[in-house]
Amino acid sequence: MSKTVMFGFVGTVVVIVVFVLLGIFTDASFSGIAGIIAAVAFGAAMLGLMSLLLTLVGTVRELTATVQRITEHTVPLLGGINETVAGVNTELARLDTVVASVQHISGQAESIADVVHAAVANPLIKAIAFVTGTRVAVKAARRVD
Numbered sequence: 183m184s185k186t187v188m189f190g191f192v193g194t195v196v197v198i199v200v201f202v203l204l205g206i207f208t209d210a211s212f213s214g215i216a217g218i219i220a221a222v223a224f225g226a227a228m229l230g231l232m233s234l235l236l237t238l239v240g241t242v243r244e245l246t247a248t249v250q251r252i253t254e255h256t257v258p259l260l261g262g263i264n265e266t267v268a269g270v271n272t273e274l275a276r277l278d279t280v281v282a283s284v285q286h287i288s289g290q291a292e293s294i295a296d297v298v299h300a301a302v303a304n305p306l307i308k309a310i311a312f313v314t315g316t317r318v319a320v321k322a323a324r325r326v327d
Contacts, residue, residue: 191232198225 201221 191229194225194228194232197228198222201225 198221201217201224204217
């Protein structure tokens with residue numbers, strides 16, 4: 183127990199004893215007995231309140247210690263998280279560059295495909311038409327013979 187609680191406990195006991203003694207020695211009437219009962223009830227209430235406050239003080243101390251421990255562990259973790267986020271941002275910037283390069287290459291490949299299509303498609307269609315026409319002509323010539 184702390185010194186303050188001890189002094190409060192002793193003070194309460196002293197007040198109870200003083201009220202009881204005053205009630206006994208000054209007056210033995212109904213009001214004196216009522217004073218003694220009131221003094222004992224007051225003392226019991228104060229002792230209960232002190233017990234409750236002592237428990238509350240202990241709980242607050244434990245809570246304060248827990249918060250301090252959590253703070254001691256959390257601050258370094260936050261520093262580590264900041265470093266990790268900075269590293270991730272750097273990697274994302276690199277990845278952004280790679281994606282931009284891939285988009286550029288994809289655009290170039292699409293342009294090349296369009297050029298090849300334009301260059302090859304028309305002559306290829308003409309060649310296929312020529313071959314088909316020649317085959318039809320050869321079949322027709324064989325039928326005639």
